[in-house]
Amino acid sequence: MEKIRIEKSACLKEKPGKDNPLTFGTIFTDHMFEVDYEEGKGWYDPRVVPYHKLELDPSSMVFHYGQEMFEGLKAYKAEDGRVLLFRPDKNIERANRSNRRLCMPEIPEDLFLEGLKTVVSVDQDWIPTKPGTSLYIRPFMIATDPFLGVRPSNTYKFMIILSPVGAYYASGLDPVKIWIEDEYVRAVKGGIGEAKTGGNYVASLASQVKAHDEGYSQVLWLDGVQRKYIEEVGAMNIFFKINGVVITPELNGSILPGVTRDSVIALCKKWGVAVEERKISVDEVVSAARSGAMEECFGTGTAAVISPVGELRFEEDRMSVGGGRIGELTQKLYDSITGIQLGKAEGPKGWVVEV
Template identity: 60%
Template sequence: MLQSLTIELTKTKKQQPPADQLGFGNYYTDHMFIMDYEEGKGWHSPRIVPYQPIVLDPAAKVFHYGQTIFEGLKAYKTDDGRVLLFRPQKNFERMNRSNERLSVPELPVDDAIEALKQLLTVDQDWIPSAPGTSLYIRPFIIATQPQLGVAPSTHYYFMIIMSPVGAYYKEGVNPVKIFVESDYVRSVKGGVGEAKTAGNYAAGLKAQEVAKEKGYSQVLWLDGVHRKYIEEVGSMNVFFKIAGTVYTPALNGSILAGVTRGSIIELLKHWNIPVVERPITIEELYEADRNGQLEEAFGTGTAAVISPIGELNWKDDVLLINGGNTGELSKKLYDTLTGIQVGKLPDPLGWMVEATVVRA
């Protein structure tokens, strides 16, 4: 399929921002990838074109019925100039699981990875190399059929855009404050909580606004049925170190199976640190703190990598974790994972994929 890939280079390159002004998701590279899907024809017409607006019919199904899937991964530049991707196969495999849930056609994983490598070849100069920076990659699919009717679309775009980024949270690797949501519900088992689709994030915006007004960076969701089982933070999976064992909520059909989450579990097992996936109640967590057993908490995700949690607020009961400081394990995990990602540390579990890039 990608044998027919066409590349149109921009005639006007953008000015790249300084590394210390990147923020997250504010700037975009010179080019993007697009591929079409048509029922009966399949995926076709792969192309790299200058970054630009796209034109859609007002009746496109993505606007009315929410058929859209996205992913997030990163590319890193090593000291010797290599470009590394962190487990891209996992992201595109998860994209297909999301596709299945939203009745979107399956994406050829190998072609998607090859398309990404080709795009990185064209825009490799946009990959920042300053400490803490990376190139964030956003693959996504949208339904484009212009037809008002509740049924899966017959036409889609698969696209990849890229953005040089710094830290996701302004706190950086310092602990963040999290508000535990007790009123709003994001998802339940059988819904689309385990799919990476836009509606999941739209459903969390109101709670996020409330948390921000109270001075908190993010929302920790409880389950939508009993309102007591911990699920995930809006942009992260969560882990808790209690009496020497690391616990994380088990995947239950309403929690996103994070690529970083899975990698942290693998890394902890590699270090022979006990790690348990099971349902965890918010009451249990507060009880562990009262007993002096709650040692650390942290979130994991592509954007933030590892984000220590220094404070939780559940129904105005403020829980200060590890004195509000970054825990020893959280820091070790962050240093190790980021060290592997940028090629400064060995990759014992074979996670990194080299994106062989040459000057276009």
């Protein structure tokens, strides 16, 4: 692998004060990682450089045909000063799965991981340490060929930017309200629903605006064919605890395979909690919520980690979950995963990588 060169910024930004609230995804650090790709040449010139604006030809293919991939993970600072990443191998694996689906070149695992470690190490002073905060890491790739025509690009740019963040939801760990969508469709099996790409998210915006206008935090999607089975929330995977069993929709080609989702399933199995990955219909969810059989409901994702759900709405039905309070298992999962991420608790082998 070509050695990563480092160019330090001559003009460092002012860091946010310790008591200032960190609004998610609005502040960016001094540096970024960047590497280029050319067909026949491969990846070349990996570098950490000052955070900068991009200069792209207006005909760059990313603008016209949507060839782009992004990922999301976090860095944490342990009490002993170590800088930790949570399961970066799973993000690298998912990124390359997305790349294959989008006809983009795979990124060598060692290059991806070394790029992550290097840029986080350079900007580690930006990692906030207040409870509930972290350094959000956004790797992404774009097609850069200046060409108008539908085909895979021959050139790409892969970058990693960093952002100190607080809670994804302003309410923190307070239960959120979720709108079950019955009009729009996000993705279908055989499409790109399981790839982490902007097209999946722009498809969700109309419904999300509608839900926000009604006072709901996120949209829960039904399958795009039968409009019957639960899939995922806009920014999260979803779990239901019904009669003591934790149920989450099975991965079917239109659901993003979340890293936190995988972690929750692993921990539940380790604790002896019954877990099922299967189809679950909206009728089953509504029935469980109405009867009180639904004990807990929560979303999982890198940004929010664990997000308890206190209310579900489907059509005109508003269903309270757990009395609108965070459930015991939900709280235990949040405490366990964040404890592992911060180096306070021992996790399964390989879950934490030191920078």
